[in-house]
Every structure is written in C-alpha cells, then in structure tokens.
Amino acid sequence: MNEAPTWVTACIPTFRCTEHVRQAVKSLLNQTHPFLRVIVINDGDSEPPWATLSDIADPRLVRFDIYENRGPYFALAVASEATPDPLFLIQDADDLSSPERVATLLRMLRRDGSTYAFSALTQFYEDAGGVVVSSPLFSTPPDTVPSPSFKYRFSHHGLYKTSAIRQLGGYFGGFRFGYDKFITNLLLLAGSVSWTPQPLYWLRTRPNSLTRAPDTGLLSERRRALNAEMSQMFSHAYCDYRAFASGQISGRRLLQLIRSRVQERCGLADRQRIQAHAAKLRQGLRMQSGLGENGVRPSPINHPAMNNSRLESGVIPP
Numbered sequence: 406m407n408e409a410p411t412w413v414t415a416c417i418p419t420f421r422c423t424e425h426v427r428q429a430v431k432s433l434l435n436q437t438h439p440f441l442r443v444i445v446i447n448d449g450d451s452e453p454p455w456a457t458l459s460d461i462a463d464p465r466l467v468r469f470d471i472y473e474n475r476g477p478y479f480a481l482a483v484a485s486e487a488t489p490d491p492l493f494l495i496q497d498a499d500d501l502s503s504p505e506r507v508a509t510l511l512r513m514l515r516r517d518g519s520t521y522a523f524s525a526l527t528q529f530y531e532d533a534g535g536v537v538v539s540s541p542l543f544s545t546p547p548d549t550v551p552s553p554s555f556k557y558r559f560s561h562h563g564l565y566k567t568s569a570i571r572q573l574g575g576y577f578g579g580f581r582f583g584y585d586k587f588i589t590n591l592l593l594l595a596g597s598v599s600w601t602p603q604p605l606y607w608l609r610t611r612p613n614s615l616t617r618a619p620d621t622g623l624l625s626e627r628r629r630a631l632n633a634e635m636s637q638m639f640s641h642a643y644c645d646y647r648a649f650a651s652g653q654i655s656g657r658r659l660l661q662l663i664r665s666r667v668q669e670r671c672g673l674a675d676r677q678r679i680q681a682h683a684a685k686l687r688q689g690l691r692m693q694s695g696l697g698e699n700g701v702r703p704s705p706i707n708h709p710a711m712n713n714s715r716l717e718s719g720v721i722p723p
Contacts, residue, residue: 410440413507413564414488418480419498420448425609426498427457433496434463438508441465441494444484444686449474454498467693469686476581477615479679485570486683487690493567500562501607510564513599520596521589523563524605531609539610544602551593553643555636559598561585562606569596572660574667579675580635582615583628587635591667594646595660638666 415433419426426445433443444467447453455468471480477497485493492511496502506524513522526542547559570576573591578584592598615621621628642663649659668676 411492411511412440412442412490413438413492413494413511414484414490414567415441415443415494415496415507416481416484417443417445417496417498418448418477419445419454420450420474420477421452422498423450423452423454423457426454428501429496429498430458430461430466432501432504433494433507434461434465435504436502436507437505438511441507442467442488442490442690444469444488445498446471446480446484448477448480464693467686467690469689471682478577478580478582478584479675482575482577482679483682483686485565485567485576486679487686488567489687489690491567493565493570495562495565497562497609499609499611501609503605503607506605507564509601509603509605510599513601514564514566517597517599519599520569521563521565521592522599522601523560524601524603526560526562526606526608527604528608528610530611541604542608543600544604546602547598547600549593549598549600551643551646553640555586555590555632555639557586557589558593559589559600560606560608561589562608566596572664574664575671575676575679577671577675577679578667579671580631582621583631583635586632587639590639591642591663594642595656595663638670641666 417426417429417433430443430445433441442465445454445458447455447468447470449471453470458466458468469483471483481495492514494507494510510522510524513519523543525544528539528542530537530539543559548556549558569592570588573588573595576584576588578587580587611617617623619625645654645659645662648654649656654662
C-alpha cells in the first residue's frame with residue numbers, strides 16, 4: 406500500500422511587499438515536493454497584493470486578509486493554528502526558496518526525528534546593476550546546545566512540526582518583531598533541530614525591512630527593549646528546562662510552563678483574535694481545497710514537477 410503523502414502548509418505574511426510577493430509564491434508552488442499549500446496573508450495592507458497574484462490558478466494557493474496590521478508573527482500564528490497539515494514552513498514575502506527546499510528539509514525531519522529543520526541562507530540584494538549576492542548565513546554548524554545564553558542561534562525560516570508550534574504557545578507571544586529569536590531558542594529547550602549547509606533559502610536584503618528600518622532595526626531602542634524582555638522570559642524558560650533535565654518535572658510540565666508564559670505575554674484579547682481569524686481561515690481552507698471533515702484533499706495539478714515550468718523572470722535560485 407502506498408504511503409499517504411505528507412502535506413506542508415507554507416505561510417507568507419505580506420505588508421507593503423507587493424513587488425516581491427509573486428516571486429516568493431512562485432518559488433513555493435514550484436517546489437519538487439508537490440503536497441504543499443501556500444497561504445498568503447495580507448497583514449492589513451490597504452493595497453493588498455491580490456492583483457499581482459490574480460492569474461495564478463494553482464488550487465494550492467490560498468489568499469487571506471487580516472484587516473489590521475499586526476506584524477508577521479500574528480499572521481504566522483493564525484496560519485499555524487488554522488492548518489490541518491502536520492508540517493509548517495515559513496517564508497517571507499520578499500524572499501525565495503530553492504525548488505528542492507521543502508523536500509530536503511522534510512527528509513531531514515524524517516531522518517533525525519527532529520522538531521525543526523533549516524538550511525544555510527543565501528543573502529542577496531538588487532541594485533541598478535542587477536542581483537548582488539553577499540555572504541551566506543549559517544554555512545557552519547549552528548549552536549544547538551541548550552544554554553542560558555539568549556542569542557540569535559539560527560534562522561526561523563525553516564520547516565516545523567505544527568504541533569511543536571502549538572505546544573510552545575503559538576507563533577506570536579504579543580511581539581511585532583524580534584520574536585523569531587525567542588521561539589528558536591525555545592525550540593532547543595523543548596525539541597531538536599536539524600540543519601544543512603546547503604543554501605536552500607534566498608534572503609533578500611532591503612533597507613526598510615524590520616531588521617533595518619530605523620524604528621525596528623537591530624540597533625533601535627525598541628528592539629533593545631524587546632530583546633531585554635524576551636531575555637528575561639527566556640531565563641525563566643531555561644530554569645524550567647533545567648528542572649526538566651534534572652528529572653524534577655516532566656516534559657509535559659515543561660511545555661505547559663513555557664506555553665503559559667508565552668500566552669500570558671500574548672494576552673487573552675489577542676489569543677481570541679487569533680482564534681477568530683484561524684476559524685475563518687480554516688473554513689476557507691476546507692472550501693478552497695475541497696477538504697471534507699476527514700481532511701481528504703485532491704491531488705495537486707499543474708505542478709512544475711509534472712509540467713517543467715520555471716520561476717518568473719528575475720532571481721532564480723540555482
């Protein structure tokens with residue numbers, strides 16, 4: 406008997422990124438692993454990107470609006486709560502995935518039995534002379550040994566077990582930016598991580614991105630304040646981890662403590678908003694994908710693995 410295919414949900418939050426989002430979407434729809442649903446979430450942009458995606462008829466593409474700008478983590482929380490799929494992939498609206506990204510990360514998860522898998526990243530930017538590729542990120546083994554040090558250990562642009570995100574309290578925590586640093590540190594306390602030096606993700610450098618904009622950039626006062634708060638939260642989580650490692654508490658209790666702190670920081674009102682949006686998205690997923698209550702899906706159609714189509718003109722990962 407043939408093994409049932411493993412479905413992956415990929416989420417692309419987008420806000421004022423219309424010029425790039427089409428390439429991001431096409432790079433996912435062109436994956437060699439065809440069992441992939443791509444959810445593009447408009448994060449309150451008054452000029453949503455739907456016109457530029459209007460001619461894409463692939464049934465795996467799902468469009469969803471959140472009519473307020475809450476930041477990418479809120480959108481990721483909605484999608485990860487709504488999806489019926491066991492695996493969850495993160496992709497920014499201005500970045501690109503190599504065609505074999507999902508298949509490779511999925512093999513790593515299966516091989517290692519890990520919670521999360523990610524790859525080295527190729528950094529690039531565009532200027533008048535074309536595409537400029539700069540130094541790669543995470544081309545050497547990352548630090549995956551749990552420690553009390555709260556630092557940027559590895560990228561959150563990877564493939565997760567959806568259940569792990571939910572067990573950690575969701576992908577929001579009440580933070581508009583910087584939360585990826587926190588959740589990747591939490592993964593080391595409550596799960597395991599796989600990595601490959603093969604660069605499968607193309608990270609676009611933009612002057613107005615969250616990590617570079619004056620008010621949210623890496624050196625901004627707002628980010629320093631949030632980092633201090635997250636560092637304090639992580640110190641409590643690490644103490645819980647030490648109690649688990651010494652046999653004082655169970656793994657289930659460790660997850661309960663982490664989840665309660667994350668959800669407390671998120672707040673009841675935002676948790677309710679996430680659940681309300683997720684309920685609408687879940688209903689839309691069933692309608693658009695032909696899902697019944699048993700979760701049966703039709704086979705993908707018009708997939709590049711079957712028709713040899715390529716990415717749109719522009720940056721094409723090797």
